[in-house]
Amino acid sequence: MAAQLGPAITREQIEDFLYAEAALLDEWRLQEWLELLTEDVTYSVPATDVPEGDAKNTLFLVADDAIRVHSRVKQLLGKSAWAENPRSRTRRLISNVRIRETNGETIRVTANFIVYRMRMDQVDTYVGRYEYTLVQRDGQLKIRERKAILDLEALRPQGKVSIIL
């Protein structure tokens, strides 16, 4: 295993990063959120019935590469995403943040999430866990892999995942 340069990353630093990311998403500052992603980022949300699936042979809800996640943000910020026009209010709660492995510049992190989405007098609750692969670049953390695995058995009554989980 390659020796890690600099002080070991702490849970607090990872939490700060995840809380800051959640704030960007809750505040719909999606362009700034894109800047947290690496050029080879993947953002995925497996289907509720096959949470351990591989996107190459199992249908996901979201399986974005960098190009698609940028398109997604562009659409969400545009005028024709009816599911988010007017925009929902969201509130992300992140907890149980654990550093699972560090290997050179990459850090594997898991956390639990609850994302509340408020729109049209409805509250949708998305519950699940995150699996992140973070990298350190010039003293900053960036996201190379971001997977949101829902614990929901089905998207009832949520119906859609029109926000970035």
Next chain:
Amino acid sequence: MRWSKTCSAQIPSRRGEARTTSHNLSRSAVLFLSSPLTGEEETPENRALRLDNFLTFLGPGGFATPDDVDMLESCQRGFLNREVEWSDMSRGMKSDHPVPTDELQLRTFWRRWNQLIMLSQPVHASAQKAA
């Protein structure tokens, strides 16, 4: 006035499933079941491409389906209204040649539905114009 969540969507993602159906569960809920069609001879590369292509448009996290679901929810909310008795499907009625975005096809459908389901004669065109 409270109204229930009007739509839900679920994607079964088992391999080999070939189903796309939508069911009216009640007047306020529509269940979508959607999964990609597949053939037995599909190569892994083709499957990966097909699944990827599906997600650009379809599914709860796709670029189009959430908007469709949102529109259907809006329709369902509208249909709960009991003060307005009629849906207006008159677009294109004054044209000699209605265009595809007019509502001739809706009127034709409902006239025939009326015949087959309600076992009644189609409503006369002039009575419809008064509505």
